[in-house]
Amino acid sequence: MTMYLIIAVIILVFLIIFQISKASEYVAVLKGEAQQRKATNKVNGFLMISFLILGLIGVYYCNSLLFPKTLLAHEAASIQGDRVDSMLWITLIITGITFIITQVLLFWFAYKYQEDEKRKVYYLPHNNTVEVLWTVVPAIVLAGLVIFGLRNWFYFTGDAPKDAMVVEVTGKQFGWIFRYPGKDGQFGKKYYKNIDPATNTLGLVWRDSASLNLKDDPSSHDDIVLEQTMYVVKGKPVKLIIGSRDVIHDVGLSQFRLKMDAVPGIPTTMWFTPKFTTEEMKKITGNPNFEYEISCDQMCGNGHYSMKGIIQVVSQEEYDLWMAKQKPYYYGAFPEKDPTTQKADSTLTKAVAKN
Amino acid sequence: MSHELNPHESISAHGAQGDHHEHAHHHETFITKYVFSQDHKMIAKQFLITGMVWAVLGGLMSVLFRLQLGYPDTHFTFLEDILGKWWVKNGQITPEAYYALVTTHGTVLVFFVLTAGLSGTFANFLIPLQVGARDMASPFMNMLSYWFFFIASIIMVSSLFVETGPFSGGWTAYPPLSALGSASPGSKTGMDLWIVAMALFVVSSLLGGLNYIATILNMRTKGMSMTRLPLTIWALFFTAVLGVLSFPVLLSGFILLIFDRNFGTSFYLSDIFVNGVGALPNEGGSAILFQHLFWFLGHPEVYIILLPAMGMVSEILSVNSRKPIFGYMAMIGSLFAIAILAFLVWAHHMFVTGLNPFLGSVFVLLTLLIAVPSAIKVFNWLTTLWRGNIRFTPAMMFAIGFVSLFISGGLTGIWLGNSALDIHLHDTYFVIAHFHIVMGVASMFGMFAGVYHWFPKMYGKYLNNTLAYIHFWITLIGAYLIFWPMHYEGLAGMPRRYYDYSTWESFKQFGDLNKFISTVAMVVFATQLLFLFNFFYSIFKGRKVLTQNPWESNTLEWTTPINPGHGNWVGEIPEVYRWPYDYGKDGTDFIPQTVPVGAEESAEH
DSSP states (O other), X not given: OHHHHHHHHHHHHHHHHHHHHHHHHHHHHHHOHHHHHHHHHHXXXXXXXXXXXXXXXXXXXXXXXXXXXXXXXXXXXXXXXXXXXXXXHHHHHHHHHHHHHHHHHHHHHHHHTBXXXXXXXXXXXXXXXXXXXXXXXXXXXXXXXXXXHHHHHHHHHSOOOTTOEEEEEEEETTEEEEEEOTTTTOOOOBOGGGOBTTTBTTOBOOSOBTTTTBOOXXXXXXXXXXXXXXXEETTSOEEEEEEESSSOEEEEETTTTEEEEEBTTBOEEEEEOBOSOHHHHHHHHTOTTOOEEEEEOSOOSTTGGGOEEEEEEEOHHHHHHHHHHOOOTHHHHOGGGOHHHHHHHHHHHHHHHHO | OHHHHOHHHHHHHHHXXXXXXXXXXXXXXXXXXXXXXXXXXXXXXXXXXXXXXXXXXXXXXXXXXXXXXXXXXXXXXXXXXXXXXXXXXXXXXOHHHHHHHHHHXXXXXXXXXXXXXXXXXHHHHXXXXXXXXXXXXXXXXXXXXXXXXXXXXXXXXXGGGSTTOSOOSTTTTOTTTTTOTTTOGGGTHHHHHHHHHHHHHHHHHHHHHHHHHHHHHHOOOTTOOGGGSOHHHHHHHHHHHHHHHHHHHHHHHHHHHHHHHHSOOOSSOOSOEETTXXXXXXXXXOHHHHHHHHHHHHHHHHHHHHHHHHHHHHHHHHHHXXXXXXXXXXXHHHHHHHHHHHTTOGGGGOTTTTOOHHHHHHHHHHHHHTXXXXXXXXXXXXXXXXXXXXXXXXXXXXXXXXXXXXXXXXXXXXXXXXXXXXXXXXXXXXXXXXXXXXXIIHHHHHHHHHHHHHHHHHHSBXXXXXXXXXXXXXXXXHHHHHHTTHHHHHHTTOBSSOSOOTTOTTTGGGHHXXXXXXXHHHHHHHHHHHHHHHHHHHHHHSOBOOSSOTTOOOSGGGGSOSSOOTTSSSSXXXXXXXXXXXXXXXXXXXXXXXXXXXSSSOXXX
């Protein structure tokens, strides 16, 4: 019912607008076009300057309303993030000043130079001095931004520090798989045709396979594989080796101000140094439910919007405690090789053997 | 050029052509005049009206997905009756439908509206009229160009009705998602139709583009040297060159994609395990290769959309300021610089794909370089207004709006072009805000400016001014209200192409804002219907144009009869003696291009 009412109102509004417009056209014809043009010109000139003033007030109002909801309202959560933020502020100041000057000139000129019978236009086809000036000045400013930007860019994309911990992140429709290298500090080989969604989500090569021409890689036996949540240590650089199992995804870390695509067949990397633990960030942001979320930032299918991962940033002690509880993934697929279950099971296996 | 060397021959050739048209005129039927027309003016109108149909469809799609974003908890049960269960379940847009809508909205607006609808319309309409030719170099090819576009349109529309839904992997169609039907239902039949439609679209745009280039280079009237061309023509020329050089690359990318989809090749596929299907045999391909091929068109495409708008705005600003365009040669130079640089910046869409950082740095430099010619253009437009005598015709309003939007959207390009900032802002709402303002709305404003300015030439009628002013103010204010706050969503890291943000602790704080944006979007959409009404009503019932040159403009199209027939000029094509921007020279309000330079006149520009 309300829908029909809304449609009726819209049609009515349309009709009224149309009638007024038609009437004003008749008036224009009666009054003479030149006369009418002068009148509407004045109105539009006034509206131009009003738009400028109200628009600038609107920009200020919008900022006061929305700024606290952005990431800039509090400190970045990584050392790289600080650099992004400082660059962002400098770019904002430069573009902001340009924005205000050019918009003010545009609408002020429109208002000031509206048609006036008395004015004689200034025939000015070109002026080399000013043209050179406003070619060179933007070029210099932009060169500054480029230099500043590239210094950061090479820092972000450069090699991670040697002491960085390494975590492998693999995207799949629609979730994240994390792998830690385990005690040996080395990732075992993997091959996608080995993938078994139940026991071997990454396709680790942990047995010989004649058909795939693969040999068991012992360094895969202690790899730790997790889904949904990964742990990293506050203040310690972490390098992510990023891949994908199916389509292109993207590891989006908005709090750390970084992101990198996950491309099937082509590993990518990204490293950062977290500055605050998750608990500290809860206080900084004033949000008791705060989490470091990994958002997939590359369209990956109909579940794209739900592809979330969590990064827990913790202290070194908490991390060690957590890591001690993790079991190599290998034992999930081969429970008989698990030393902890072996002792408990040994009596059972002996009993079975006797039978 | 040839007729400059041998004017006599050229004139007699035109004369013969003119006779031919007089003769043909009597045999025109409805089919040859309105359907399979070879008259560039009719083809332009066909492009324009098809583009409008697409704009309404594409706009409506955005309203639908904005409903989901703005009102995620409301149940619009009536939509279920209209659209059916695949699209709307329980009164809510389904995720499949949401992604299909987002994808189709992007494809349609970028290619069918802002490429075909914009340069298809104005290149066809203005090139022969402003260079002084009776028609395009090849009217038949021109006709084919429209009909390829038409068939592409039909196929694209048909993809909305297939069982597995239209393509839903984003307008950029990145494989593997777009290559694997098993990864997304939209990549099944919907993608087949999408890719066929796009291939035909490329054919259409090549046929058109070659024609535009040939006409501009070879069919200028006597005296119309390249540096006497209006800036509209220069802009359309560079647009056509960009299209001709880059669309084939896109097509090659599509062909490889077709092979990967249907014939088991591995150009883009490697190491893939699809849930529920298992490991695929493909190895050794590169998913990134497609992105290079795509963006090699994709970035010039941005300028294919923007340059015609820039050209028309330059012309309209000058006419209605009653003052020459400031820095005519600088304007051509900057168009040229933009056209060249457009080919050298494509990888700035790919900073976070794992691209070699050094390569990335080269693209940062080249990308920010584009800001220089863009800045020149803005300053020149501002100086054109300075000390002018401005008439706020509806076209002029939209031209001023274009400059405002181009500044706002262009400046955020400096943010995104710098890879160290892009690594944070890539694929967030900041990007949505940036390209919608600078490419979407700004070009739309250029298009509106063009329609309002040349409508009298197209139909011999005026559009209603009051409706036009209402259209302008609501659209300008609405565009800023919609897209300005999106920058803040982007600065919160909010990713684009999400169906629902409510489960995200980092992004769910914008519920009210999304509702506000969606509401404004609906109002703006309704206002566009008002414009369409004005357009179609005025074709039939608008105030008649009684003077040959209603805007007191210098260019050649206003020397034709009020309702020009096929062949444009009755009798000989006028000769050109001066550049098109002699407004206010020596105290004379305007001097058309056809007026010989007087003995007393001060030196040429």
